Amino acid sequence: MNRRMVAGTFRYTVARLKEHPFASALLVSAAMVLIAGFTWNPAGDNDQSQETSRVAIEHFWAVYHGNDYNAIPGVQAELQQAIQNDQDNPTLYALLGAAHFWHIGEAARDPNPHDPALGQDMPDAVSFFGKALDLDYYSKHLIGYINDDHLPGYLGITTVHLGQITNDPEVIAKGDQTLDFAAYEFPEFNNFNRWAAYNTYQKDTAMYQKGLDSLWEGIDSCIGTKIDRSNPDVKPYLDLVTSVGRKKACWWQSELAPYSYEGYMLNLGNGLVKAGQVDAARVVYNNARYATNYSTWPYRYVLESIASSDLDARAELYADDDPNNDPPLGVPNRGCSYCHAEVPEGGSR
Numbered sequence: 001m002n003r004r005m006v007a008g009t010f011r012y013t014v015a016r017l018k019e020h021p022f023a024s025a026l027l028v029s030a031a032m033v034l035i036a037g038f039t040w041n042p043a044g045d046n047d048q049s050q051e052t053s054r055v056a057i058e059h060f061w062a063v064y065h066g067n068d069y070n071a072i073p074g075v076q077a078e079l080q081q082a083i084q085n086d087q088d089n090p091t092l093y094a095l096l097g098a099a100h101f102w103h104i105g106e107a108a109r110d111p112n113p114h115d116p117a118l119g120q121d122m123p124d125a126v127s128f129f130g131k132a133l134d135l136d137y138y139s140k141h142l143i144g145y146i147n148d149d150h151l152p153g154y155l156g157i158t159t160v161h162l163g164q165i166t167n168d169p170e171v172i173a174k175g176d177q178t179l180d181f182a183a184y185e186f187p188e189f190n191n192f193n194r195w196a197a198y199n200t201y202q203k204d205t206a207m208y209q210k211g212l213d214s215l216w217e218g219i220d221s222c223i224g225t226k227i228d229r230s231n232p233d234v235k236p237y238l239d240l241v242t243s244v245g246r247k248k249a250c251w252w253q254s255e256l257a258p259y260s261y262e263g264y265m266l267n268l269g270n271g272l273v274k275a276g277q278v279d280a281a282r283v284v285y286n287n288a289r290y291a292t293n294y295s296t297w298p299y300r301y302v303l304e305s306i307a308s309s310d311l312d313a314r315a316e317l318y319a320d321d322d323p324n325n326d327p328p329l330g331v332p333n334r335g336c337s338y339c340h341a342e343v344p345e346g347g348s349r
Contacts, residue, residue, distance in 0.1 A: 049085040053092060056082040060095045061256075064102070067298065067341035069109045073117070075099050090135035094151060097128030098336075101158060105335030122162045129155040149246075152182035153190035160197040183214060189249040191218030192264060195271070199329050203274050203318050212275060215268045222250035230280055232268075234287045252291040256340070259297045262288045263330070263339035266303045270329040274318040278311045298347070299338040302331045 056078040063071045079096040086092060104121035107113065133151040159175030179197055182190035191214040198211030220226050223237040243253035252261040265288040272281035285307035288294060306314070306327075317325050331338040337345070 046085065049082075053082045053086045053089055057091060057095060060099065064098075064336070064340050065258075065342045067337050067343050067345050067347065069102075069106055069337070069345075070111070072099055072103045076103075088135055090132040090148070090151075093128045093132035093135065094148065094154070097125045097132060097154060097158070100125040100128065101154070102336040106333060106337065108333035122158060122165055125158040126155065126162050129158055149182075149186035150189060152178055152185060153193035156182050156190075157193040157197050183217070186246065186249075187217060187221035188246055189218075191215060191221070192260075192267070195267065199267075199271060199274075202323070203276070208275075212271050215264070215271060218250075218264070219268075222247060231283055232280055232287070233283050235290060238290060252293050258293060258340070258342060259291075259299070260339040261291050262294060262297050262300065262303070266299075266306075266338070267330055269303070270306065270327070273311055273315050274326075274329065276315050276319065278315055281311060282307065296342075298341055298344040299331050299334070302338070 056075075059078055060075050063075050076096060076099050079092055079099065083089070083092050083096070100121040103110070104118055104125070107118050110118060129151060132148075133155055136148055136151055156175050156177075156179035159178060160172050161175075163169070163171030163173075163175055175197065179190065179194045183194050194214040195211040195218075198207045198214075201208040201211070216227070216229065219232070219234070223234070223240060227234070227237075240247070241251045241253065242248055243251075248254045249257075249260065252258060254260060257263075265284050269281045269284040269288075272278070272284060285303060288300075288303055291297070294300060314327060317327060
């Protein structure tokens with residue numbers, strides 16, 4: 001599989017979902033973006049368009065890092081407006097997809113839980129990530145070209161989630177295929193997306209094990225060797241910490257996701273507890289403290305509360321026959337903010 005095939009998978013997914021009685025209504029506005037085509041209209045040809053795009057992009061990141069969930073509709077509107085005059089800018093579509101993914105991923109924060117927009121978010125995320133990937137592949141000559149290997153991972157995970165929502169195994173399979181390619185292309189980052197697609201499966205299933213293995217593979221890719229699964233202490237590898245290149249996704253010096261390392265360790269620790277590997281989980285929770293920005297992580301209290309709790313009792317909750325009492329594997333009711341937010345909820349920058 002390659003990036004052209006991933007783009008084809010995206011178009012298949014949209015066509016498939018149009019046939020689904022639940023999803024067809026949801027895809028009406030999302031599908032509209034697909035007919036825009038690839039008109040030659042680089043932002044550099046129009047100073048005003050370029051400025052509008054720059055402002056919209058900067059506002060997205062200010063809101064995302066500022067943990068301002070309630071500002072999402074305004075950010076979406078700005079990005080949509082920028083797209084009207086800058087239709088070939090893949091960054092605009094990617095960030096619009098991310099805004100929709102954030103909105104549905106943290107829907108518990110929404111002041112109007114019955115907002116119809118929440119039902120539209122996942123198909124919109126699939127559509128906009130797919131459009132960004134199309135442009136990123138086919139429009140390398142355009143100003144703003146990002147060659148973003150994150151995109152197949154985002155398209156894959158949102159496609160899997162949309163297939164789960166609509167109970168469509170063919171769409172899930174297409175999303176799985178995209179995630180496998182994404183993890184191959186950018187293992188340091190996209191193995192986390194593959195984990196996030198599978199972590200809700202029961203702990204003894206092959207799919208859950210695939211997700212957990214993906215987290216291990218992500219670490220292995222970061223350190224250049226296979227970490228000890230029984231004592232996964234990353235301290236011997238801290239000389240590899242970097243803020244440049246693809247490997248920055250492994251650590252805490254990425255300006256876009258400053259706490260992704262801590263979030264990764266939280267997920268791996270919780271995933272190991274779910275698998276009954278409590279001793280290894282304790283080591284992983286401690287790994288998070290190696291981050292030089294750990295003390296400023298807005299959600300560190302979640303990790304610390306879990307790490308100091310009765311982990312054997314927590315593991316038993318995953319082992320019983322009641323999935324409704326399974327503890328969340330990340331920060332409860334949060335999907336994006338605990339890696340990206342630089343301030344607490346309701347805080348200030």
